[in-house]
Amino acid sequence: MGFWRAEQTLSGADIAWQKERERVCICHLADIADLKLPLIQSFLKEVESDLYGFANMDFEQLCWQMRIVDGTTEYLRPRNVGILFFNDLPQKFIPLSQIEIVQFISTPGGDKLSEKIFQGPIHQQIKDALTYVKNVILKEYIRKVPDKVKSIRFYNYPYIALKESIVNAIYHRSYEIREPVEIRIHPNKIEILSFPGPDRSIKQSDIDKGILVARRYRNRRIGEFLKELKLTEGRCTGIPKIKIAMKNNGSPEPVFETDNERSYFLTTLMIHPEATVSEQEGEQGGISHGLSHTEFSEFVSSLSQVCPKFVPSEDAAIILISARDGIDMKSLMSILNQTNRTRFRNIFIKPLIEADLLELTAPDKPTSSKQKYRATKKGLKIIDKVTNKHTLKK
Incomplete structure (x- = not known):
């Protein structure tokens, strides 16, 4: 999938550059003990590696086989790629190696509604961020065509385009730059930002066309692991897949941007023109039920x-x-513009109940047709704290 593809034949200079890059990508702050065997075993099992069967292999030997350590017998250290994939919290060693999702009401200058930070091994970050986007951001629309039996289905954003954009950002960012991969969700577009940009050898005209091909990988071993996890193909197909997915969904062309210094790379996916932007703004930002905007x-x-x-x-x-005074499931779904009852219960209701923020009005009759949901004392306390704060100011 990558932006940057290795040519079939690398020059001696390119090979030397790659070897030097691998040599310097040692995580000097970490020790080999910071590579967690359970995470390594889970990875090997998922990718069906032959190494998974060698349960008695010496741990250092296993790490050498996977090319996630480097150094000498006296000074053996994990490589950055090893920490990024096989440590529970690589952010301790590689600051801001994370994904941040930020949602805005209207513009970047508007009030920030929410922020989600995804940490942990980078492949798990990708999976968690994609799950969040799929369950929370993506919406399907159905347009009925006159005189035709079959309706047209489309999404506000095609999942494939978002997946390819996010994986590309994780794959090709620099882990030496202390900036996260940032996903900005606006009412009319989604932006995926990473640092730095593509190689300087790539022409701006090719970037404008979505053609990003170079001889050198920035993170070759990361790409190999992502390919084994089937999160990327590693054959320069990412940008074309984004463009095709947007076209097939009836969405505007994606936009790929960088500056002359190649200091950043920004992918912009515009919302489908028929998706109801007003609905997103109204349902998420306009329902305050007695609370001021602040x-x-x-x-x-x-x-x-x-x-x-x-x-x-x-x-x-x-x-x-x-739900301050109790509300039924159907009404809640209507307020949030949700149509799938099972999905709504699993994604929204159950987690809030488990967090002790929401409760059943008839807990002894969970399937009752008269069942309602209400905010718990914990939830009401948070509301009261905010409203009382502003009452005292008046």
Whole structure:
């Protein structure tokens, strides 16, 4: 999938450059003990590697086989790629090696509704971020065509385009630059930002066309691991797949941007023209149920500290505010523009109940047709704290 593809034949200079890069990519802050065997075994099992069967192999030998350590007998250290994949929290050693999702009401200058930070091994970050995007951001639309039996289905954003964009950003970012991969979700577009940009040998005209081919990989071993996990193909197919996915969905052309210094790379995916932007703004930003805009924003910010990982804070806020006096499932789904009852229960309701923010009004009759949901004392306390704060100011 990558932007940067290795040519079939590398020059001597390119081979030397790659070897030197691998040599310097040692994580001097970490020790070999920071490579966690359970994570390594889980990876080997998932990719069906022959190494998974060698349970009695010496740990250092296994790490050498996987090319995740380097150095000498006296000074053996993990390589950055080993820490990024096989440590529970690589951010301790490689700061900001994470994905951050930020949602805005209207523009970057507007109030920030929510922020989600995904840490841990980078392949798990990718999976978690994709799960969040798929469950929370993506919406399917159905357009009925006159005089035709079959309706046209499309999404506000095609999943494949988002997946390829996110994986490309993780694959080709620099882990020496202390900046996260940032996914900015606006009402009318999604931006994926990473640092730095593509190689200077790539012409701006080719970038404009979405053609990014160079001889050198920035993170060759990361790409190899992602390929084994089937998260990337590693054959320069990422950008074309993004373009095809957007076209097949009826979406505008994606935009790929960088500057003359190649200091960043920004992918912009515009919302499908028929997706209801007003609905997204209205359902998520406009329902305050007696709270001022400032109070609602502060409530969302407070919830982000206790809200389950995959539940967007603004949606949780709307649910809890709506459920102060009890509300049925159908009404909640209508407020949040949700149509799949099972999905809504699993993605929104159950996690909030488990977090002790929401409760059943009839817990002894969970399947009752008269069942309602209401905010718990814990949830109400957060609301009251925000509203009382602003009441005292008046």
